[in-house]
Amino acid sequence: xxxxxxxxxxxxxxxxxxxxxxxxxxxxxxxxxxxxxxxxxxxxxxxxxxxxxxxxxxxxxxxxxxxxxxxxxxxxxxxxxxxxxxxxxxxxxxxxxxxxxxxxxxxxxxxxxxxxxxxxxxxxxxxxxxxxxxxxxxxxxxxxxxxxxxxxxxxxxxxxxxxxxxxxxxxxxxxxxx
Numbered sequence: 771x772x773x774x775x776x777x778x779x780x781x782x783x784x785x786x787x788x789x790x791x792x793x794x795x796x797x798x799x800x801x802x803x804x805x806x807x808x809x810x811x812x813x814x815x816x817x818x819x820x821x822x823x824x825x826x827x828x829x830x831x832x833x834x835x836x837x838x839x840x841x842x843x844x845x846x847x848x849x850x851x852x853x854x855x856x857x858x859x860x861x862x863x864x865x866x867x868x869x870x871x872x873x874x875x876x877x878x879x880x881x882x883x884x885x886x887x888x889x890x891x892x893x894x895x896x897x898x899x900x901x902x903x904x905x906x907x908x909x910x911x912x913x914x915x916x917x918x919x920x921x922x923x924x925x926x927x928x929x930x931x932x933x934x935x936x937x938x939x940x941x942x943x944x945x946x947x948x
Contacts (some may be wrong), residue, residue, distance in 0.1 A: 809936035830859035864892035
């Protein structure tokens with residue numbers, strides 16, 4: 771029996787802050803900064819507090835995106851070796867990201883995509899009622915679709931569940947302490 775939920779969730783994740791310290795590296799080879807890894811911890815903590823689970827993680831092949839995907843995967847107990855790497859996320863545009871949904875199994879209720887700007891900001895804004903100017907590094911947009919099938923996710927009611935970033939989460943923590 772298939773495990774079909776009446777809701778599909780899409781997590782759109784921009785990679786963590788990366789290093790520009792090695793001018794000889796190709797862009798896709800740039801690693802994360804320690805600061806980027808630390809800031810992603812705010813995101814991980816939020817996801818864990820909200821009992822987030824994912825059924826599939828798709829990541830750009832760029833080192834900074836894959837490192838970010840692995841940090842989140844480890845925190846969510848998602849096996850690193852199950853992360854699907856797609857060069858199309860790195861090289862594509864917002865429209866080409868939709869190609870990842872054509873063969874997506876309906877057994878996948880929660881999909882996480884990890885990639886880059888400006889593409890991911892445009893992609894997130896496609897689904898949102900209130901567009902964002904920029905999806906910051908380590909930022910996550912979660913969209914929920916009222917459907918049990920990815921084949922019609924573009925035509926069904928949807929809502930933005932959350933938009934988070936390390937700065938927003940850090941500011942929220944600071945406000946709560948005051």
